[in-house]
Amino acid sequence: MDELLGExxxxxxxxxxxxxxxxxxxxxxxxxxxxxxxxxxxRKRFRGVNLSTVYRNLDLLEDLGLICHAHLxxxxxxxxxxxxxxxxxxxxxxxxxxxxxxVQLMEPVRxxxxxxxxxxxxxxxxxxFGICRRCRS
Amino acid sequence: MDELLGExxxxxxxxxxxxxxxxxxxxxxxxxxxxxxxxxxxRKRFRGVNLSTVYRNLDLLEDLGLICHAHLxxxxxxxxxxxxxxxxxxxxxxxxxxxxxxVQLMEPVRxxxxxxxxxxxxxxxxxxFGICRRCRS
DNA sequence: TTAATTGCAAACGTTTTGCAATGGT
DNA sequence: ACCATTGCAAAACGTTTGCAATTAA
Numbered sequence: 326m327d328e329l330l331g332e333x334x335x336x337x338x339x340x341x342x343x344x345x346x347x348x349x350x351x352x353x354x355x356x357x358x359x360x361x362x363x364x365x366x367x368r369k370r371f372r373g374v375n376l377s378t379v380y381r382n383l384d385l386l387e388d389l390g391l392i393c394h395a396h397l398x399x400x401x402x403x404x405x406x407x408x409x410x411x412x413x414x415x416x417x418x419x420x421x422x423x424x425x426x427x428v429q430l431m432e433p434v435r436x437x438x439x440x441x442x443x444x445x446x447x448x449x450x451x452x453x454f455g456i457c458r459r460c461r462s
Numbered sequence: 463m464d465e466l467l468g469e470x471x472x473x474x475x476x477x478x479x480x481x482x483x484x485x486x487x488x489x490x491x492x493x494x495x496x497x498x499x500x501x502x503x504x505r506k507r508f509r510g511v512n513l514s515t516v517y518r519n520l521d522l523l524e525d526l527g528l529i530c531h532a533h534l535x536x537x538x539x540x541x542x543x544x545x546x547x548x549x550x551x552x553x554x555x556x557x558x559x560x561x562x563x564x565v566q567l568m569e570p571v572r573x574x575x576x577x578x579x580x581x582x583x584x585x586x587x588x589x590x591f592g593i594c595r596r597c598r599s
Numbered sequence: 600t601t602a603a604t605t606g607c608a609a610a611c612g613t614t615t616t617g618c619a620a621t622g623g624t
Numbered sequence: 625a626c627c628a629t630t631g632c633a634a635a636a637c638g639t640t641t642g643c644a645a646t647t648a649a
Contacts, residue, residue, distance in 0.1 A: 339603060339648050360638080375606050380639065382604095396533050401638065415581045424581065430574060434567060434590075442561060443595030444552045451590060453571075458580030476623050476628060497614080512631045517614060519629095538613065 326352055329391055336389060343367070343374050347382045351392050357403035357423050397423070397452040411449040419460035463489055466528055473526060480504070480511050484519045488529050494540035494560050534560070534589040548586040554594035561594065 330348065334340055346367045351358065358366070364379045383404055386392045394404040397416050403423075412425040431448045438444050467485065471477055483504045488495065495503075501516045520541055523529045531541040534553045540560075549562040568585045575581045 334649095337603095341604065341648070343605075373606080376638095377607080377640075378605060396536055399533055399539070402536070415575065415579060415583070417581075418584070424579060426575065426579065430571060433570060437567060438552065438563065438590065438592075442552060442563065443598065444554075444561065444590075444592055445598055446552070446590045446592040447555070448590070451588070453575065453581075453583045453585070453588060455575075455581055455583040461580065461582055471624095474628095478623070478629065480630075498612095510631080513613095514615075514632080515630060 332391070333386075333389060338385065338389075342371060343378050344382050344385075346371055346374070347379055348386060348391070351383075351386070351404050352406050354405070357397075357405040359401050359403055361401075363404065395452065398454060413448065414452045415457070416452050416454050417457035417460055418454055419456055422457055422459075424457065469528070470523075470526060475522065475526075479508060480515050481519050481522075483508055483511070484516055485523060485528070488520075488523070488541050489543050491542070494542040496538050496540055498538075500541065532589065535591060550585065551589045552594070553589050553591050554597055555591055556593055556597035559594055559596075 350363050350366045364376050367374050392404055393407050394402045396402050411428045415424040428448050435446045438446050487500050487503045501513050504511050530544050531539045533539050548565040552561040565585050572583045575583050
């Protein structure tokens, strides 16, 4: 994670306490977070951080490819680290949990869509809705 | 389509000119429409229809299962008729066009996710992003 | 020193709401 | 006549912006 912070500096950006906290919050979270949630968590450690600062930093970190966000379903945007492996999201409609599964799962679909419709699918980061194991039982 | 309007009445709702126009607009559209776009189109035929009326009717029609809406990607919600066949959306990142493909395409994925993660995927209405044939050439 | 970054407050676009007036049934 | 529905205006919501003050480099 430190090397990732170095990456920010290397690309010509300053490292402020706010930026570092926001970054750490997204990176150490066990689940995807909304900007609002990130804001709350950051505030607990450094009161007075402004919500617009959170948004600006999330944008920057996303531009740098360190985090990303998606609007899964009808919900607001949720941010999470860019994990090394490309993945899909399994979003539980009941409890809201998000599980990640590898892209190779979708490879047959990608091939079929390409040959049948000429559509070049980007199968990184997309959402499959349903009900997770826990909520099913 | 008339039988669908009857369906609205049968379920105890009144049929107003506004409601009918909104419904027809969604149903005869060749593409998915935002609430704003539906509002514009309705207004051309019946000026003075309020945007909040559009939203309220879209909600109602969605509750009745006659139309549905999705937030594909980071965009605003788009409405479209509930087509008889369940489908996925192929959303072009370049031109924004939306193509529908049948669910059977994803059946292998559904089975695999279920057995591997215990996740019961609902594969109706979801979005696959990429570049369509036209924009690729 | 100085340009990037911040906090603040105000604007933004989309969607929702309260309420009195209207109009389907 | 009744109550669902409407128009209107205002609020709510998540997000973005302009600007002057601050601060990392």
